[in-house]
Amino acid sequence: MTDQVIDVTDLRRVYGGGFEAVRGISFGVGRGELFALLGTNGAGKTSTVELLEGLAAPVGGRVRVLGHDPYTERSAVRPRIGVMLQEGGFPTELTVAETVRMWAGCTSGARPVAEALEIVGLAKRSGVRVKQLSGGEKRRLDLAMALIGRPEVLFLDEPTTGLDAEGRRETWELVRELRDNGTTVLLTTHYLEEAEVLADRLAILHEGRIAAEGRVADVVAAQPSHVSFELPEGYFVGDLPPLAELGVSGHESEGRRVTLRTNELQRTATGLLLWARDARVELGSLDVRAASLEEAFLRIARTAEGGERGETGERGERGGSAVPFAEKEMAA
């Protein structure tokens, strides 16, 4: 008996017209873990999650949720999972309490309605019609529905879209509590900060493939840091010390603006500043920036669009590697 609650191997999904939306992805999510699926638009997040929820059958590969095939063994899986969709689409004339009660009536072992509303902070709005709720309150109602059956696994599809900063933070707090109480959570989101704050591990999907996967810190650590600056009139990149000696792994320059990429930020920044001091060079708009998840994400998107100048843009190993792309070796 393994504690792998979601187990995906070489999963593939092809739509009617022959379009391959999911191109052989593999990942696992352990019990009580919060796993985030990030991706550029059209990367295949929803297509993947629908396979995990058992809404469609894959054309290839294997999915197991709680040890079962969610499509062919739907009745074994469905009562144990909760799904929060992007658009709940509930009748808007019913009140909040009526809506949850209706849903609870279709769910075995449902929580009491009042408890579900209390969890999502809608207790005081129970008598209000759904059409009168704010966008954020509607999202919380969607979450109440997903929680009604005390799910072991919770699928959250863009749970904070449309929420203001406070609403987003409240939802994060709630999701964290659920995870801390043992619920396994699979989250898709466009908000990098959301993944950074919540996820134990994440995968970045691009064009149906996993471009990077791992703990947030590992995905970030696989990215280079940047030092950018403007050289004074009459200076060029060639006037800098040999870049390899500064620990630089790649660079771009446009006019006098230079950006250095490095996995040794302190060495690069120190070497550059010592050179500038000794050469009496004033570096303009100096910006020293450590790697971030946003950088990892943008880099995947940019490289896929044709590659950054001066880079090879090779893909790293799929699934399990936190290293998305190889850096071009710098010639000294």
Ligand SMILES: Nc1ncnc2c1ncn2[C@@H]1O[C@H](COP(=O)(O)OP(=O)(O)OP(=O)(O)O)[C@@H](O)[C@H]1O
């Ligand atoms: N029913 C369908 N028929 C054909 N192609 C589809 C269908 N649904 C989705 N696609 C295509 O599959 C690809 C992946 O779509 P999907 O909705 O899974 O991406 P996503 O990562 O969830 O995107 P987004 O972040 O924009 O919601 C897209 O190119 C999309 O146009």
